[in-house]
Amino acid sequence: MLQSFWTGALRPLISRPPALQVAALCHRDGPDGPEVLLVTSSSGRWILPKGWPIDGLTAAEAAKQEAWEEAGAKSNTVGDAAFANYLTEKRFDNGAVVPCEIRVYPMCVTSMADTYPEDDRRDRAWVSIADALNMVDEDGLKQLLSQFAADHSE
Secondary structure, eight states, rough: HHHHIIIIIIIIHOOOOOEEEEEEEEEEEEEEEEEEEEETTSSEEEOOOOOOOTTTTHHHHHHHHHHHHHEEEEEEEOOSSSSSEEEEEOTTTOEEEEEEEEEEEEOOOOOOEEEEEETTTTTTTEEEEHHHHOOOHHHHHHHHHHHHHHHTOO
16 A cells, blocks of 8 residues: 555655757658658767757757757758657766656758767768667657658658
């Protein structure tokens, strides 16, 4: 009974909500269909360009800024409404783990810069959605990419 009280009532009251990060779902039309842009994280995993909200910018504008800083991606517009959200964990170099909600904004990329703020720290790759599904390891991101593929299938 004590376990039930803890998991059903007390724990939800003292749990912190997940931290918010914003991400850009950079996409373009490739020769064989839609492509998405992935970047490597500090630990080498393939992810979307993402980061913390930025004071003075909307969430969509902050996602666009992250796409520029982490991948050199440019666009004239970014969707004002999030395409989707997913939950994950942010792992810090010191071992701390923080639950995060990633709010993802679609961004049709118009150009790519050869040099950008984090070009020495990250790899980037334009890939088909099928390839992206094999490259990413977060379940929520896989579901989001599958939904994007379904929305952009012919």
